[in-house]
Amino acid sequence: MDPHNPRLHEQFLTLFTSNESAIRAYVRRLVPTRHDAADVMQGVSLVLWKKFRELDQPSDFRKWSFGVARYETLAWLRDKARDRLVLADDVLHTVAQESGRDEERLSAQREALEGCLEKLPKEQRTMILAAYAPDAAIQNVAKQSGRTVAAFYQWLHRMRLRLLECTRRTLQAEGLA
Known part of the structure; x- marks a missing residue:
């Protein structure tokens, strides 16, 4: 798919805007503050757009975007590992799994x-x-x-x-x- 294709862009925006609040809530449960969630969401949004062509079925967008959000959050947390507010990897993994189920x-x-x-x-x-x-x-x-x-x-x-x-x-x- 061509990333400059207006139809692709429109499809992405439609899927992203209809799922953004759920993705943001998922990220928010994994990071210490709303400001941190906003930082992570910027990265998530970019990765989702860059990799959108790799999504096989538009109906899988939410599940796929949660996976991307999880990896982006883990990467962000690794970068912030010196901060005392960061959860241990095993705790974060458990919270991420439960958050996904609860969504x-x-x-x-x-x-x-x-x-x-x-x-x-x-x-x-x-x-x-x-x-x-x-x-x-x-x-x-x-x-x-x-x-x-x-x-x-x-x-x-x-x-x-x-x-x-x-x-x-x-x-x-x-x-x-």
């Missing part, structure tokens, strides 16, 4: 949660997402919602319970619980 379940949970969020009225969904946005200040979100901070925390707790129940029902209905 299908976690992906199904994420999809169910996204579906449950979509069922909420727009105003409620906006407030929940605002509360969990990076660098969100609950005081500001509570003020935007027209509630006191204490009342907002109570509301947020009720909404989390509601979303948890919805997610559980969705997974049970799909036979995944």
Whole structure:
């Protein structure tokens, strides 16, 4: 395959963007910080693109990309071996295996949660997402919602319970619980 072929590029981007959050979550579980995961993901992205022509079946992209991510993470960790925060190889291997097994379940949970969020009225969904946005200040979100901070925390707790129940029902209905 020609790496300059627009169809190949489009196919890669489609597969990569639909799996990037799962790959990033997998890498994040193997390295100490989010910043480290971002560093590793840069390398993973490059290797995935460079080796994309070697992928036999597009349906195997996720499994293949997890393998690439694992090797790239191991290489990164070897480079950082002097750091006390790095896990021993046998521990990392165990975590990587368990993370790979858990990914299908976690992906199904994420999809169910996204579906449950979509069922909420727009105003409620906006407030929940605002509360969990990076660098969100609950005081500001509570003020935007027209509630006191204490009342907002109570509301947020009720909404989390509601979303948890919805997610559980969705997974049970799909036979995944």
